[in-house]
Amino acid sequence: MNLLSVQDLQTHFIFRDIDHQLREAKALNKVNLTLNSGQVLGIVGETGAGKSLTAQSICGLLRPPAKIVGGSVTFQGRELLTLPEDEINTIRGAEIAMVVQNPRSSLDPLTQIGAQLVRLHQTHTGGPLAGSRKKALDMMQAVGIPDPEGRFTAWPHELSGGMAQRVLIAMALINEPKLLIADEPTTGLDVTVQAQILDLLNELVARFDMGCMIITHDLGIVAHYCDQVAVMFAGEIVEQGPTREVFLTPAHPYTQQLLAATPERLQLGVKSQLGGQPPDLFNLPTGCLSQDRCTLATEKCGAPPPLIEISKGHLARCHFVKPAEKGRSKSNE
Amino acid sequence: MARLGNRIRGISRLSPTATAGVIIILLFGVLALFSDMFMPHDPVSSFTDRILQPPSAQHWFGTDGNGMDVFSRVIYGAKFGFGIAIPAVIIAVLIGVPVGLIAGYRGGLLDEVLMRIFDGLRVFPSIILALAVVAATGQSLLNVVLVLGFLDSPVFARLVRSEVLALRSSIFVESAIAAGNPTWRILFLHLLPNSIQGAMAQTAVRAAWAVRISATLAFLGVGIQAPTPEWGAMIRQGAEFMVSGQWWVAIFPGIALILLVFGLNLFGDGIQDILDPRRRVSK
Numbered sequence: 001m002n003l004l005s006v007q008d009l010q011t012h013f014i015f016r017d018i019d020h021q022l023r024e025a026k027a028l029n030k031v032n033l034t035l036n037s038g039q040v041l042g043i044v045g046e047t048g049a050g051k052s053l054t055a056q057s058i059c060g061l062l063r064p065p066a067k068i069v070g071g072s073v074t075f076q077g078r079e080l081l082t083l084p085e086d087e088i089n090t091i092r093g094a095e096i097a098m099v100v101q102n103p104r105s106s107l108d109p110l111t112q113i114g115a116q117l118v119r120l121h122q123t124h125t126g127g128p129l130a131g132s133r134k135k136a137l138d139m140m141q142a143v144g145i146p147d148p149e150g151r152f153t154a155w156p157h158e159l160s161g162g163m164a165q166r167v168l169i170a171m172a173l174i175n176e177p178k179l180l181i182a183d184e185p186t187t188g189l190d191v192t193v194q195a196q197i198l199d200l201l202n203e204l205v206a207r208f209d210m211g212c213m214i215i216t217h218d219l220g221i222v223a224h225y226c227d228q229v230a231v232m233f234a235g236e237i238v239e240q241g242p243t244r245e246v247f248l249t250p251a252h253p254y255t256q257q258l259l260a261a262t263p264e265r266l267q268l269g270v271k272s273q274l275g276g277q278p279p280d281l282f283n284l285p286t287g288c289l290s291q292d293r294c295t296l297a298t299e300k301c302g303a304p305p306p307l308i309e310i311s312k313g314h315l316a317r318c319h320f321v322k323p324a325e326k327g328r329s330k331s332n333e
Numbered sequence: 334m335a336r337l338g339n340r341i342r343g344i345s346r347l348s349p350t351a352t353a354g355v356i357i358i359l360l361f362g363v364l365a366l367f368s369d370m371f372m373p374h375d376p377v378s379s380f381t382d383r384i385l386q387p388p389s390a391q392h393w394f395g396t397d398g399n400g401m402d403v404f405s406r407v408i409y410g411a412k413f414g415f416g417i418a419i420p421a422v423i424i425a426v427l428i429g430v431p432v433g434l435i436a437g438y439r440g441g442l443l444d445e446v447l448m449r450i451f452d453g454l455r456v457f458p459s460i461i462l463a464l465a466v467v468a469a470t471g472q473s474l475l476n477v478v479l480v481l482g483f484l485d486s487p488v489f490a491r492l493v494r495s496e497v498l499a500l501r502s503s504i505f506v507e508s509a510i511a512a513g514n515p516t517w518r519i520l521f522l523h524l525l526p527n528s529i530q531g532a533m534a535q536t537a538v539r540a541a542w543a544v545r546i547s548a549t550l551a552f553l554g555v556g557i558q559a560p561t562p563e564w565g566a567m568i569r570q571g572a573e574f575m576v577s578g579q580w581w582v583a584i585f586p587g588i589a590l591i592l593l594v595f596g597l598n599l600f601g602d603g604i605q606d607i608l609d610p611r612r613r614v615s616k
Binding site: 059061086088089090091092093094097098100102105106107108109110111119120123124168171 | 503504505507508509510511512513514515518522527
């Protein structure tokens with residue numbers, strides 16, 4: 001059984017515009033994801049592709065006008081989308097934890113960081129206060145905060161960005177979650193701190209045998225740290241598979257364009273083919289969503305493309321992908 | 334102790350206004366708490382042989398129409414000033430702050446309904462409303478306190494609500510939701526401490542309002558009645574004698590009232606100065 005399984009998740013923004021017309025932006029269309037314990041899954045895609053929205057939908061953090069209109073999210077065999085709010089609250093922060101960007105503004109400015117850790121442990125795990133304090137200090141140690149005793153009474157404004165992110169990771173892990181969702185965990189941190197934080201995340205995932213989902217737009221991070229990668233475009237996962245396989249033999253034309261557009265490759269004189277705009281979410285084309293930007297597009301693309309399994313665990317949503325051609329993916333390795 | 338001294342000196346340099354206010358408030362506070370030590374006579378026993386005496390060595394502020402010592406009565410009146418203002422403000426905070434928190438956080442229809450009710454309270458002239466309610470519910474000190482507290486709660490609800498509106502979409506609140514905190518914890522552990530500052534700065538100003546309105550009610554003969562040594566009631570009594578030249582009966586409680594309201598307002602303004610970083614930099 002997968003730790004997390006997302007099937008055909010659809011999230012729309014439904015609201016009335018200035019003329020009181022009912023409008024519907026189809027922000028997430030067909031999101032299919034699977035994640036196992038001990039795995040790190042990277043979700044990549046351009047701005048507005050629905051990466052963060054996917055994470056929020058999974059955790060039930062959507063606010064109106066965003067609304068889940070279809071699909072299912074199963075976590076350890078439990079359907080999350082139909083759970084009442086108070087039951088979700090016992091899962092959020094305990095079994096599914098999130099690390100967000102902007103670490104410094106994610107901490108309550110008027111509470112010392114030790115107290116924030118202790119409170120979170122008390123909320124979900126409970127037990128004597130001294131035990132929570134001990135656990136908090138252990139976690140601070142585990143995420144590499146020097147002098148945990150001294151930092152226990154520090155205020156959020158006294159921390160650097162990297163330190164604050166470590167505190168957030170400690171908070172995420174203090175209840176020993178099964179699934180960690182890191183939404184751009186290193187945006188706004190400098191490169192050396194970025195590497196430290198990501199190394200730390202990887203190490204902790206292995207140590208606690210969690211599943212981890214890293215949302216990013218940095219393909220380098222994915223290549224380096226993720227076992228699995230899912231590529232999002234216009235609210236769809238267009239390709240998911242083992243990182244190495246997807247990066248070496250990208251099946252979907254959009255993935256190929258995305259990989260070709262990394263600055264390293266552009267420097268080699270390869271011209272980016274990634275032109276145009278993502279489709280209008282209010283008015284999606286029928287059939288393949290990337291047809292307007294795709295060099296391969298033909299009339300065939302007017303029909304919805306099937307999700308094709310190229311090799312075990314490597315799926316892509318495109319008419320031109322050939323299923324299970326054993327020779328092709330092997331030959332490139 | 335030395336640190337406390339430094340702290341006090343720092344604050345007094347930061348805002349001389351607040352310091353002046355604190356001194357006045359403390360003065361009246363001491364008078365109210367230990368009035369027995371300062372009153373030369375019983376405030377409600379009358380010297381029938383000395384009616385409407387002008388200020389003298391024996392009666393510093395003279396005597397009133399019942400032959401009661403005005404000085405003792407002014408001192409005793411401080412008890413009513415604080416005794417009404419402090420509980421009234423506490424009640425206003427206890428009603429207003431939770432309403433503001435919930436209305437701001439939940440939003441939508443609940444927010445609309447609560448805020449329209451409170452707007453309705455605010456647009457109605459408070460003195461007239463207080464007069465009507467106290468007159469209707471019975472003339473007791475408790476009623477005056479309850480009515481003033483209730484009438485003043487919209488101020489705190491509005492202040493807290495506006496802060497919560499800005500805070501509820503802030504990242505740390507979303508993080509708290511994502512960490513599985515139930516709503517009550519988010520409201521009282523995260524939003525309350527972060528939104529209460531403006532409301533707390535207002536408490537002194539609202540206490541001044543409560544002192545003023547309660548004295549006004551007594552002056553109009555509602556709530557507290559003469560010969561209770563309450564400043565408003567004393568001014569009402571003394572007003573009759575102003576035309577005939579016995580000024581001391583009304584003037585002295587008037588001065589006391591002005592001083593206390595002035596002190597509370599100074600303190601309130603001073604706190605706002607301290608809390609407002611823009612004004613702080615310029616000093």
